Amino acid sequence: MVTRHFPLFNIYETNKSPQTNYIKMDGKGEKRVHPFIFAIVVITIIFLSPKTIFGQEKLDEDMIYQKRMELYKKAEAVSLIPWYYFAAIDQYERNVRQVRRDLPKSTGALGIYIKPEIWAGPLNKNAYDTNPFAISQFGGFGMDGNGDGVADPTDDEDVIFSMARFLQSYGIDHKHIKMALWDYYQRSKTVDLILGKVKIYKKYQTLKLDDHVFPLPLHANYSYRDTWGDARGWGGRRIHEGTDIFAGYGVPVRSTCYGIVELKGWNKYGGWRIGIRDINNTYHYFAHLNGFPPHLREGQIVEPGTIIGYVGSSGYGPPGTAGKFPPHLHYGMYKDNGYMEWSFDPYPHLKAWERAEWLKKKQGGSH
Secondary structure (H helix, E strand, O other): OOOOOOOOOOOOOOOOOOOOOOOOOOOOOOOOOOHHHHHHHHHHHHHHHHHHHHHHHHHHHHHHHHHHHHHHHHHHHHHOOOHHHHHHHHHHHHHHHHHOOOOOOOOOOOOOOOOHHHHHOOOOOOOOOOOHHHHHHOOOOOOOOOOOOOOOOOOHHHHHHHHHHHHHOOOOOHHHHHHHHHHHHOOHHHHHHHHHHHHHHHHHOOOOOOOOOOOOOOOOOEEEOOOOOOEEOOOOOEEOOOEEEEEOOOOEEEOOOOEEEEEEEEEOOOEEEEEEEEOOOEEEEEEEEEEOOOOOOOOOEEOOOOEEEEEEOEOOOOOOOEOOOOOEEEEEEEEEOOOOEEEEOOHHHHHHHHHHHHHHHHHHHOO
């Protein structure tokens, strides 16, 4: 028998708007600077800032990854649950919070959000209670993880240790952790997304999995423009949820990201198609393919550059239909926000990945 510390419902379903934190900016008085000094400062900024800013961003990114890993490892040490389960939960929640307006933005290294009534306990009249003893008496989720005598839902250590205790109450093996996730989120899709991230983090043993590539080899002859939102008529009036990249039959199609093959097979609209879910809750959709590599299967982990298919013209009919339009890759992106999924324009991402890959190739060729 498992004792639950909160009511069973989807923790992301809420009609409450988060409190907004406003920051006042102090006004600055006018100061006059000698034109010569001003010119030197401007020139210095122009020549040095890009490198400095980029270096600082890289440093900050490395530091935040290091901080998160330290927290996951601490939770692993006290619960005996592998760190990648905590990393997967945190990554899922961070991306949900980034695209939801009804959830407060993260203020720490972690992205895990626990609603006040769950943290303090369903019968606790003080939804923002931080007293560990009072919270425990009301069956709350929160605990004091860093020994400061306060159970703070915005403190990373308190949050990660509270999650560790909850998961541990079900058991520390995969089967029981899956049960805990279901009871916590009450959404099978969410559980599947988190467990997919678990597989990815377990394989690569790192949090740095943000690399992307263009879906076609750069040396291929291809063309594309922004076609997201264009009208489509086959099968009923609808909008085009992707970007069409035109290329010849058989051009290799590559995974653009680290992810899990979530879907593979035939669809009357997309023909032979494949769907890959990345670590950011984004679903990458590749359609109108001419076929798949023989080894590819659902549930398989892929990475940027993995061959997942070949350009074709399949679709708009029963299995095997092809040739109703010129060969091209339909590339779509969909975001999950905890209760639904929607399409967004992939074109800016494609352009950014294409530029980055060309630049990397150019820099690699210069050595």
